[in-house]
Structures are given as C-alpha cells and as structure tokens.
Amino acid sequence: MGRYSAGVHVPFRLVDVFTPRPLAGNQLCVVPVPIEIDDATMQAIAKEIGFSETTFVTASDADRYAMRIFTPGMEVVAAGEIPVEVDVEASTAWMTQLPAEFGPVFGDRELIARAIGLEVGELHPDLPVQTVSTGLPPTIVPVRDEKTLRRAAPNGRVIAETVEAAGGEELYLFAVTADGVTARMFDAEFGSGEDPATGSAAGPLGAYLAEHGLAGMPGSLLIRQGEQVGRPSELHVEARREDGAWRVRVGGGVHVVGRGEFDL
Numbered sequence: 376m377g378r379y380s381a382g383v384h385v386p387f388r389l390v391d392v393f394t395p396r397p398l399a400g401n402q403l404c405v406v407p408v409p410i411e412i413d414d415a416t417m418q419a420i421a422k423e424i425g426f427s428e429t430t431f432v433t434a435s436d437a438d439r440y441a442m443r444i445f446t447p448g449m450e451v452v453a454a455g456e457i458p459v460e461v462d463v464e465a466s467t468a469w470m471t472q473l474p475a476e477f478g479p480v481f482g483d484r485e486l487i488a489r490a491i492g493l494e495v496g497e498l499h500p501d502l503p504v505q506t507v508s509t510g511l512p513p514t515i516v517p518v519r520d521e522k523t524l525r526r527a528a529p530n531g532r533v534i535a536e537t538v539e540a541a542g543g544e545e546l547y548l549f550a551v552t553a554d555g556v557t558a559r560m561f562d563a564e565f566g567s568g569e570d571p572a573t574g575s576a577a578g579p580l581g582a583y584l585a586e587h588g589l590a591g592m593p594g595s596l597l598i599r600q601g602e603q604v605g606r607p608s609e610l611h612v613e614a615r616r617e618d619g620a621w622r623v624r625v626g627g628g629v630h631v632v633g634r635g636e637f638d639l
Contacts, residue, residue, distance in 0.1 A: 382638075385410050385420065389633035392468075393572035393600075393608040397630040400601065400608045401572035404429040412639075414450070420637060421445035427570045451575075452544075455510065461629075469626030470574065472509035474617065475582035480505050481541040487516055490537040491548060491561060492528035499550075502587065506543040507579035509623055513560070514543030515583045517550070521557050524550040525603065535563035547576040551590050555597035556580070571601030572608035574625045581612035582621035593621070 387406050394400025404424040409432055412420075421429035425447055434441040444451040458471045480503040481487070487504050488495045498504070499517035506514045514537070518524045527548055534546060545562040558580060560570040577598050585593040593614045601608035613624045 383410065383412065385412065385637040385639060387424075387635055387637065388631050389635075391628075391630045391632050393574065393610050393627035394606075394630065395609060395628045397632045399606055400628065400630075401428075401570065401606065402426045406431045409433050409435065416639070417443065418445055418450070422447045423637075452511065457510065460626075466629055467626060468629045469611075469624050471622065471624050472575075472578040474509070474620035474622055475579065475586075476508045476620075477582075477586070478506035478508070478512070478542050481514065483537075483540065486533070486537050486540065487546075490530055490533040490546060491516065492530060493518070493523065493526070497523045502589075504541070505583065506541050507583050509575075509578040509582060511575040511579075512543045513545050513547040513573070513576035513579050514538060514541040515580055516546050516548045518548050519550070521550045521552050524548055524557055524559060527559060527561075529561035529569065531563055534561055538563055545570075545573075545576065547573065547580055549580055549598075552599075555599065556584070556590050557602075558598050558600045559603065560600070569604050571604050571606035572610055572627070573600065574610060574627075577610040577612050578623040578625045581614045581623040581625070585614040585616075585621050585623075 387404050390403045390405055391397050391400045404426050417431055429445050431443045432440055460469045484495050484498055497519050499519050502517035504516050506512050545560055547560050549556050549558040560573040560576055584590050590596055596612045598610040611626045614621050
C-alpha cells in the first residue's frame with residue numbers, strides 16, 4: 376500500500392457511462408476532488424474497485440480539471456487536453472478527441488486471428504488491421520460480420536504479443552451492421568479483460584470508418600458494445616475533416632449510481 380496520512384478519507388462516485396439508463400454501459404469510479412495520496416495508493420484503489428477505469432481529479436478550476444486515470448493494472452497514458460461538454464439535464468457528455476493519427480497497416484493477419492480466436496478468413500477481407508490514435512492508440516480489427524464478431528474469444532498471451540507488434544494498446548474489433556457498428560475490446564495489460572464501452576477506442580474507430588467511407592461516415596455513428604459481458608453500451612461518434620485530419624467527438628449517457636468513501 377502507498378504512503379498516506381493516517382485517517383485520510385477518499386470520497387468517490389460510481390458512474391455508468393455510454394448508456395441511456397443506469398446499471399448498463401461502462402462502470403467508472405470517480406474521485407471528484409483532489410486528495411493527497413500517492414501513485415501506489417491510487418493504483419491500489421483502482422484494483423480494489425476493479426472497474427475498467429478509476430479517475431482521480433488532481434486539480435480543478437472554474438472550467439478545467441486535471442485528472443489521472445487508472446485501470447486495475449496500470450495508469451493510462453496521458454492524452455493531453457480534451458474538451459468535454461456536459462448536459463446535466465439530459466444526463467449526457469461529449470468529448471472532442473485529438474486529431475486522428477494513422478499508424479501503418481499491420482500485415483500479420485494470422486497473429487491477429489490467433490489473438491482473437493478466429494480464422495484468418497473470418498477477418499474482413501477488404502479492410503486493413505491498423506492502429507489509430509485520437510489520444511490513445513487501439514489497433515482496429517475489422518471482422519467479417521457481426522455473427523463472427525460474437526464468436527471471437529480473447530487469447531490473453533497472444534493479445535499481449537499482438538498489440539506490441541502492432542504498436543497499439545488494445546485490440547478493438549468491429550463489424551458493420553444494419554444500424555451502425557458493433558464493437559468489442561480485448562486488452563492484455565489493463566487488467567479488466569473485455570471492456571463494455573471504450574470511448575478512447577470509439578474515436579479512433581470513427582476516424583478509421585470515415586477514412587474508408589464506411590457505416591455512414593464521415594458523419595455520425597452509433598457503436599454498440601458490451602452485450603457479451605452483460606453491460607450493453609451505446610457510444611455516439613461524430614467525425615469531420617479539420618486541418619487535414621479527422622477530428623472526432625464521442626458521447627453518450629452518464630448516470631451517477633452510487634457514492635461512498637474510502638477510509639484509509
């Protein structure tokens with residue numbers, strides 16, 4: 376356990392995001408005020424909660440917040456300054472992510488297929504596997520259809536090898552559907568397994584789809600995620616061309632479902 380003063384109290388909120396209703400979507404823990412605790416204690420709290428992300432506000436101003444984000448296994452790399460719009464009455468929030476950067480196409484499709492428990496022929500035959508970043512860099516993996524996507528199964532050891540080779544931090548699988556896109560996220564390092572909703576990957580996927588003119592992009596898009604882990608999620612993505620790069624906004628429903636305090 377990290378070092379801290381005896382009797383420190385750490386308030387927190389439990390929040391469901393990327394969902395139109397509570398008790399669905401992605402579960403987050405938020406420490407909403409700056410607290411003097413060290414890195415090891417932040418990591419231990421994130422592990423104690425066990426959600427895909429625990430966010431610690433480290434500084435606040437009238438219209439700005441600084442924060443650090445931890446998964447149960449590690450701290451997420453800082454992405455920079457991200458504009459966020461919140462509609463309290465509508466229980467929604469949107470973030471404008473950084474301009475999209477496209478990595479090289481990843482050619483080892485056999486390695487990708489082994490990492491996600493599919494055959495090479497079950498990947499989309501005409502679309503590339505590619506790492507794309509709008510702040511954080513998921514490796515985008517196009518799958519032939521939704522039925523195939525649902526059969527995918529993560530191989531943790533091979534995923535670790537694959538994301539390192541592809542230059543990403545996670546695999547974000549998708550299939551185009553009649554009403555948008557269905558996606559799944561497999562990670563090797565974050566300590567949370569399959570994520571029910573991944574805003575940091577939905578933005579890069581929106582840029583990827585805009586680049587290839589798929590699923591009505593550029594424009595607006597609904598990404599469904601999380602059904603296979605019992606937390607159905609809806610991520611809304613908008614993409615536009617700005618200064619020669621794709622710029623994306625990602626949003627969805629936000630619901631505070633609980634609150635409490637750690638006594639350390």
